[in-house]
Amino acid sequence: MDIEALRQSWNQLAVAGPEAAKYFYATLFVIAPETRAMFSADMQYQEDKLLAALGHIITSVDDPDALTTFAHRLGADHRRFHGADSEGRPVQLAERHYIWVGQALLATLEHFIGPRWTPSLRAEWAGAYEAVAKLMLAGAAESEQVAPPFWQAEVINTERRRADICVFTVRPNYLCDYLPGQSLPTQVSTMRTWRYLSPANAPRPDGTLEFHVRAAGRFSTHLVRRLAVGDTLLLGHPVGTALSSYHRAPHRRLLLIAGGTGVAPLRAVAEELQQGSGRPTTLVVGGRTPDDLYDHQALLKLAATSPAAVWSASRGEQWLRYVPTVELGWGWDGHVGRAVDTALRLGSWTDADILVCGSPAMTRATVTALTASGVGPDRILTERYDHSLYPPLSAAAGRRRVTSPRQESDD
Numbered sequence: 001m002d003i004e005a006l007r008q009s010w011n012q013l014a015v016a017g018p019e020a021a022k023y024f025y026a027t028l029f030v031i032a033p034e035t036r037a038m039f040s041a042d043m044q045y046q047e048d049k050l051l052a053a054l055g056h057i058i059t060s061v062d063d064p065d066a067l068t069t070f071a072h073r074l075g076a077d078h079r080r081f082h083g084a085d086s087e088g089r090p091v092q093l094a095e096r097h098y099i100w101v102g103q104a105l106l107a108t109l110e111h112f113i114g115p116r117w118t119p120s121l122r123a124e125w126a127g128a129y130e131a132v133a134k135l136m137l138a139g140a141a142e143s144e145q146v147a148p149p150f151w152q153a154e155v156i157n158t159e160r161r162r163a164d165i166c167v168f169t170v171r172p173n174y175l176c177d178y179l180p181g182q183s184l185p186t187q188v189s190t191m192r193t194w195r196y197l198s199p200a201n202a203p204r205p206d207g208t209l210e211f212h213v214r215a216a217g218r219f220s221t222h223l224v225r226r227l228a229v230g231d232t233l234l235l236g237h238p239v240g241t242a243l244s245s246y247h248r249a250p251h252r253r254l255l256l257i258a259g260g261t262g263v264a265p266l267r268a269v270a271e272e273l274q275q276g277s278g279r280p281t282t283l284v285v286g287g288r289t290p291d292d293l294y295d296h297q298a299l300l301k302l303a304a305t306s307p308a309a310v311w312s313a314s315r316g317e318q319w320l321r322y323v324p325t326v327e328l329g330w331g332w333d334g335h336v337g338r339a340v341d342t343a344l345r346l347g348s349w350t351d352a353d354i355l356v357c358g359s360p361a362m363t364r365a366t367v368t369a370l371t372a373s374g375v376g377p378d379r380i381l382t383e384r385y386d387h388s389l390y391p392p393l394s395a396a397a398g399r400r401r402v403t404s405p406r407q408e409s410d411d
């Protein structure tokens with residue numbers, strides 16, 4: 001496999017930016033009209049995910065181990081994308097869709113690369129694409145044995161905690177297995193876009209899931225303003241490996257630092273610890289004002305419960321220390337300052353594992369302050385979701401952007 005030739009030609013295509021994405025989808029929808037229903041009605045080519053991801057993944061085929069794990073998971077996750085036939089009946093993602101996407105990819109490369117598109121370069125791309133597609137199909141086939149392509153989840157409760165924040169609970173049609181800290185791709189039936197939401201609860205015996213959403217873009221604003229009891233959402237396979245890996249060193253103390261709705265996955269982690277080991281944990285939740293601490297009551301209640309196990313009790317420690325902190329607050333008599341500064345004032349964390357979840361700016365600033373205080377970078381866990389890590393095609397034109405599941409602005 002001539003990886004260098006693949007990369008060079010990909011960079012050439014990436015310069016075309018949204019034009020290349022437009023060409024790719026126009027070709028795909030002509031070859032295979034049934035795929036149209038898989039994509040958002042309002043295609044925004046500058047935010048394209050599939051074509052951007054395709055190129056970056058295919059040009060990484062030189063790391064077979066990483067690629068196999070990743071492509072298996074991606075294939076399982078792709079089962080949630082379903083098209084529609086000419087009569088509007090749902091069509092499941094199958095091998096033929098991979099063939100069509102491959103054809104559209106090759107046609108796009110040929111169109112934009114021009115005379116430098118040679119038969120041998122075409123063979124390189126076709127071979128690399130087929131290798132990735134086969135791995136994805138294998139991952140999908142494996143997952144078919146154990147899980148549905150997606151879950152249908154009925155909204156059973158909604159609560160507007162603030163004008164722009166909604167907390168809602170859904171009941172999936174089958175038990176949906178996830179780890180606290182993971183996210184689930186979520187779709188509203190009236191919009192074809194998928195966005196990632198993290199359950200705020202540890203898995204429950206009745207399978208219900210609580211989500212926290214702040215209105216920041218079209219999808220989240222729709223949820224905050226319009227979601228009603230009885231609506232149905234679709235949920236895809238859980239993703240994310242960083243926040244959910246807090247069990248890797250169970251003897252260490254845990255520090256959880258949250259901002260905004262980043263509190264959701266960290267509350268799920270704390271709930272799981274309460275039901276399990278009762279491992280000593282400090283949860284610092286930061287807001288600009290007290291109004292931002294929209295889950296304060298639930299967290300106070302959680303901190304007041306006893307853990308199922310005796311770890312903390314035997315050492316005389318409180319298992320969960322919940323520390324709300326705000327930057328500005330008239331009449332606020334609690335901690336004042338950014339979450340990370342408050343956490344560092346509580347003591348040294350060099351012996352702890354630390355989970356951080358919030359906006360990209362908050363996460364970056366928190367990690368910088370923690371490492372400056374002497375915490376090893378390997379002790380800090382923040383979620384990075386590989387699927388969305390690929391810069392859009394216009395990256396080569398200098399508009400790099402990296403998103404992660406909970407943090408992307410969803411317009």
Ligand code: HEM
Pocket residue numbers: 035038039040048049050053054057074078081093097098099101129132133136185193194387388
């Ligand atoms: C080697 C083959 C493929 C690779 C490497 C690939 C990769 C990806 C990746 C990484 C994403 C972004 C996921 C996310 O952020 O949620 C994505 C999205 C998507 N893919 Fe694929 N994919 C492949 C084949 C296909 C095929 C055959 C179809 C169906 C025709 C398909 C349909 C989609 C759709 C509908 C999306 C969501 C697009 C959006 O939200 O804008 N993919 N793909």
